[in-house]
Amino acid sequence: MIKSIYNWIDERLDITPMWRDVADHEVPEHVNPAHHFSAFVYCFGGLTFFITVIQILSGMFLTMYYVPDIINAYASVDYLQSKVAFGGIVRGMHHWGASLVIVMMFLHTLRVFFTGSYKAPREMNWVVGMLIFFIMLGLGFTGYLLPWDNKAYYATKVGIQIADSVPIAGPYIKQLMQGGDIVGAQTLTRFFAIHVFFLPGALLAMLAAHFIMIRKQGISGPL
Amino acid sequence: MAASSKGNEKVVYVGDSRIRKGTSPNIPADYSAFPGKSEAFIPNFLLKEWMVGVVVLVGLLVLTIAEPAPLGYPADPLNAAFIPMPDWYFLFLYQLLKYPYVSQDYLVLGTVGVPGIAFGALMLAPFLDTGKERRFYRRPIASSLMILSLIAIVYLTKVSWDFYTHELRLTNTIPEHKLREEKAREAAEKGQERPNPMKKEKPAALVDADDPATAILKKAQCITCHAADLQGQAGIPALAGVGDRLTKEEIAEIVTNGRNNMPSFKEQLSTAEIDQVATWLAKQKAVQ
Incomplete structure (x- = not known):
């Protein structure tokens, strides 16, 4: 039954090569921790992606309860954490996952750097990887404000102040982030939109580019 | 077709598109080229x-x-006492701005200069380090720059964190998320409802409002922070109803030695006066 549905689609769209390419490509011995334990350093990229998936899933559940306005934001996070079944776990995974994804990405970057894997022909993939790094930092910065407690509020205030001190572009960056004269209602909705729509969209596009490139070029050879 | 293999004039396209078929398609290395399994x-x-x-x-x-994921108290823009702190992975950038030559008149160097060069170089690493050599010990410049940056990041983060904990100790502050957790646990142990920081408590009325102790409160400038009606203000607790939270001895201790951002008053007030104030404040209970 399933097989005949698959065949029906495959006859029309020829989908087999797409996934067989991903599934069948050979993983060389030098990146396989089952053969060389030290090859665990090659796991960091995959783990970064794994935790990113956790972040997206837990974030989707958080938005079911979170209310992005200054009156209710704190109360909704408080409610989510203490009253909703498993709410504390989901928020905890999102909170700690945010730190973990930075750690894993950092380790992945160092692995690529010290194994010289960014060298020709993989320069573009390195640049895209750095863009992913900056997007992740942006996600961390915007997500920090959302619980709307004092820690969130003052960290954002200081962050925007620092951005404001950049010559020429500073006041525009500040206006873009703050959306008004103070860190307030507008800032919260902007940060929410940036955190939930803009940056994840950019992140997914960059991840797709990252993966297509690695598939196209293959992993770098042994040292 | 036979024509496509021999004709050197014949242009070969990809599929039915107008894309010419390249002569050297970018095919990744065949893994049979790699040794091993x-x-x-x-x-x-x-x-x-x-x-x-x-x-x-x-x-x-x-x-x-x-x-559990930390959650403090609701954002209060008037809270002047709060020590701002970014998330841990921004601490090194935050700490950098505290040094001379990257702050004040040279702030541009701290916000754009140093991070711009560091992150710019990192981003353009493949175009700066163009040699064929991949092993890090054969690329001394790139590797040592990276190792130096790592040491700097770890150092700056640690200094920033140590300074923060030092500041907390100095002002006798407990981070809000810990305070909140503690209060919730205390309430749970007493079988009370979890305290809700969104709910403003009704202001407690003053007990014995014309007691001579109030004169001492005025004299010692207590009211400049705790407000003339003793209901407190932004980030500063109310003294009305303080008897519900603290005993007389605790109040005397706080007045004598200070707490959080409150200074010590043992210079301005005599022990007898502090005792008189503490006695009166301990009587300030919302529920009689």
Whole structure:
């Protein structure tokens, strides 16, 4: 039954090569921790992606309860954490996952750097990887404000102040982030939109580019 | 077709498109070129990677259960006493701005100059380090720059964190998320409802409002911070109703030695006066 549905689609769209390419490509011995334990350093990229998936899933559940306005934001996070079944776990995974994804990405970057894997022909993939790094930092910065407690509020205030001190572009960056004269209602909705729509969209596009490139070029050879 | 293989004038397109078929398609290295045992990505290798993923996932869940995500008190823009603190991975940039030559008149160097050069160089690393050599010990410049940056990042983060904990100790402050957790646990132990920081408590009325102790409160300038009606203001607690929270001895101790941002008053007030104030404040209970 399933097989005949698959065949029906495959006859029309020829989908087999797409996934067989991903599934069948050979993983060389030098990146396989089952053969060389030290090859665990090659796991960091995959783990970064794994935790990113956790972040997206837990974030989707958080938005079911979170209310992005200054009156209710704190109360909704408080409610989510203490009253909703498993709410504390989901928020905890999102909170700690945010730190973990930075750690894993950092380790992945160092692995690529010290194994010289960014060298020709993989320069573009390195640049895209750095863009992913900056997007992740942006996600961390915007997500920090959302619980709307004092820690969130003052960290954002200081962050925007620092951005404001950049010559020429500073006041525009500040206006873009703050959306008004103070860190307030507008800032919260902007940060929410940036955190939930803009940056994840950019992140997914960059991840797709990252993966297509690695598939196209293959992993770098042994040292 | 036979024509496509021999004709040197014949242009070959990809599929039915107008894209000319390239002469050197970018095909990744054949893994038979690599020595040793390679294996298929799905399912063989992915299952092994998944095992590593499960270990990380369990670690994350253990962390989540052991340490709930922190939540302080609702944002209060008038709270002047709050010590701002970015998330830990921004601390090195935050700390950098505290040094001379990257702050004040030279702030541009701290916000754009140093991070711009560092992150710019990192981003353009493949175009700066163009040699064929991949082993890090054969690339001394790139490797040593990276190692130096790592040391700097770890150092700056640690200094920033140490300064923060020092500041907390100095002002006798407990971080809000810990305070809140503590209060919730205390309430749970007493079988009371969890305190709700969103709910403003009704202002407590003053007991014995014309007691001579109030004159001391005025004299010692208590009212400049705790407000003339003793209901407190932004970030400063109300003294009305303080008797519900603290005993007379605790109040005397706070007045004598200070707490959080409150200074010590043992210079301005005599022990007898402090005792008189503490006695009166301990009587300030909302519920008689």
